[in-house]
Amino acid sequence: MEKIVEKFELYGKEYRLETGELAKQATGAVLVGQGDTTVLVTAVISNQEKDYDFFPLTVDYIEKMYAVGRIPGGYLKREARPSEKGTLTARMIDRPIRPGFAEGFKREVHVVATTLVADQVNPIDNICVMGASAALMLGDAPFDGPCACVRVARDIDTGDFICNPTYEEQANSDLDLIIAGTADYISMIEAGAKEISEEDMLAAMQFGQTAIAKFCEAQARFLDRCDIEKREWPVHQADPSIAERITPFAGEMSAALKDADKLARMGKVEELKERIKAEQFTEEERAAWGADIAAELKLLEKHAMRAMVIETGERADGRTPEEIRPLHIVPGYLPRVHGSGLFQRGQTQVLSIATLGMLNEWQRLDTIEPVEGKRYMHQYNFPPYCTGEVGRMGAPKRREVGHGALAERALIPVLPSEDEFPYAIRVVSEVLESNGSSSMASTCGSTLALMDAGVPIKAPVSGIAMGLIKEGDDVVILSDIQGIEDFLGDMDFKVTGTENGITALQMDNKARGLSVEILARALAQAKRGRAHILSAMLEQIAEPRPELSDYAPRIETIHIPVDKIRDVIGSGGKVVRGIQEETGASIDIQEDGTIHIAAVQGPAGEAAKKMILGIVKEPEVGEEYEGEVVGIKDFGAFVKLTPAKDGLLHISRVANGRVGKVEDVLNLGDVIKVKVLEVDEKTGKISLDRLDKPDAPAGSAPARRERDDSKPGRNNNRDRKPRRSHEA
Secondary structure, three states: OOOEEEEEEEOOEEEEEEEOOOOOOOOEEEEEEEOOEEEEEEEEEEEEEOOOOOOOEEEEEEOOHHHHOOOOOOOOOOOOOOOHHHHHHHHHHHHHHHHHEOOOOOEEEEEEEEEEEOOOOOOOOOHHHHHHHHHHHHOOOOEOOOOEEEEEEEEOOOOOEEEOOOHHHHHOEOEEEEEEEOOOOEEEEEEEEEEEOHHHHHHHHHHHHHHHHHHHHHHHHHHHHOOOOOOOOOOOOOOHHHHHHHHHHHHHHHHHHOOOOHHHHHHHHHHHHHHHHHHHOOHHHHHHOHHHHHHHHHHHHHHHHHHHHHHHOOOOOOOOOOOOOOEEEEEOOOOOOOEEEEEEEOOEEEEEEEEEEOHHHOEEOOOOOOOOEEOEEEEEEOOHHHHOOOOOOOOOOHHHHHHHHHHHHHHHHHOOOOOOOOOEEEEEEEEEEOOOOHHHHHHHHHHHHHHHOOOOOOOOOEEEEEEEEEEOOEEEEEEOOOHHHHHHOOEEEEEEEOOOOEEEEEEEEOOOOOOHHHHHHHHHHHHHHHHHHHHHHHHHOOOOOOOOOOOOOEEEEEEOOHHHHHHHHOHHHHHHHHHHHHHOOEEEEOOOOEEEEEEOOHHHHHHHHHHHHHHHOOOOOOOEEEEEEEEEEOOEEEEEEEOOEEEEEEHHHOOEOOOOOHHHOOOOOOEEEEEEEEEOOOOOOEEEEEOOOOEOOOOOOOOOOOOOOOOOOOOOHHHOOOOOOOOO
């Protein structure tokens, strides 16, 4: 294929799509760019069909440090495991393209997005979706494209929406909405917002849907110029007799699903499935059609659950579509930790724990994004036991990273600024039981933990997961979905916010035809659900605790002149280390002279503060000090007033009366009280007077010197002979 380049401009930004030159052995390869930011997206489709009951799609996003002109850290000096941002970007590419593949397509598909240039002006993530879509369509994949993804911001000053904003434009925005789909429907939403209204969020979605259509049009123009080889990608078709034998059990499946207890329901469903397999299929058929039988049984369960909701308005656990499961809320669940909160909704239970630390304990991010780090960290853990399963514990998986990021995004808009609350904050959400909506339970639990810790958040945040059952024109929106409604439903739509507005969104859609109108209904229903949950939370803890936990560090902030920083740090950090060792406090010194002092015990912090202020203090006339004698000369003694300042106590002021030698009254190491008499404006030299002077010891006064005429040069002038003048 010859090199094809499609350049176009949309919403004031320059874009390009290229193919035909790089990675030509891939099924499809596209170079996609915005500004100078450039990503190579490849797609490879396996030639072999897998006997799976799911679609085997893998998406990898590879951050290359050379894209920003940096050499990776570490011993190996090469990229290692993906960063959190890299993991989230891979998920963001996967989610909108996965539902676009034909049902029954079982060939492995691998999409790889490799960053080549990151210009630090234009974000990388959202354009990767357009690249993945184009690469798949170049390979003539059975894919419902083109699809695209756009980021929508809103200018704080003008209120105008911005499509694919630069990093600078994002900084002046109260909205970060990522929306993906085709020209006809929305398939994925991810958003963070500063308490914006449902109406404004819908307006942003409509703007984003229009923008997606324009990017799909540009992508179609590019594809029309390419000589795409037509390929036959067989879509697996199961033997029709499998469905014929399983479909008659729909009534029994509906009965098995009607149980509010998750494990009991799963047991009944699995028992029925095993009985159907044993009764309806021979051993040879089970061996030959294993994946097809499993897929058809799952389809039976899906149809039974959906029919129940559509036809009766009743859900598997007996709830109505808008009904929220029973709530159990306990702030301050654990002793000694800085803050904690137990949040349980039905059979989903999360324990969130907050920990406060110094600002220098923030998380540093080693990515190609122009973000150095973050002070608020939320981590989500989903161990196997929370679903009653046996499994291997290890590093967090993509799902855990994504759920943690969502709960983190939900609370960032309500956190106090560093000036208001100079702490690094870590919240860990431990999922102890799970039956759907665990990320939203984490959001609620984190709010409880932060309030219990005494973090002065601007407003409490609650969250809810919404679902959708869509059969033709019949649409039912479900509040507070449980696991079965997530797996077998059409939508997982998570909404978090305060009483004032939305702080975060996340939506994955499996059904084609999801419109903004349906999302509007879902948002309105979610608002009512959020209000119900928030009310229950506030009954248990109405506002943040007025005081921090006794076990949390107290941080006090002081400011010193920049030219005094080196005095506080000392040579090689000797001074500041000494203060920390002596007091037990932790000290964080910023380049602008801001110093944060942290100590669990108040006296330790006060002692450290006093020592620091003493170092930077400039003595003034009239001030009194108690200082150590650190030097003795013939003309007086030097007394240490502050760690960085000494003053001179003249010999005439060390005692009452005349003193012959300073050592007769003072010794090195003596601690005496002095008063500042004078500070020389030019030299900064300080003159002191001693308070509570002792009397000079007897015999200390210097003896009067008598004239000794016997010594050379001591003759009386009267005895000298007059000099004679030299004659010319």
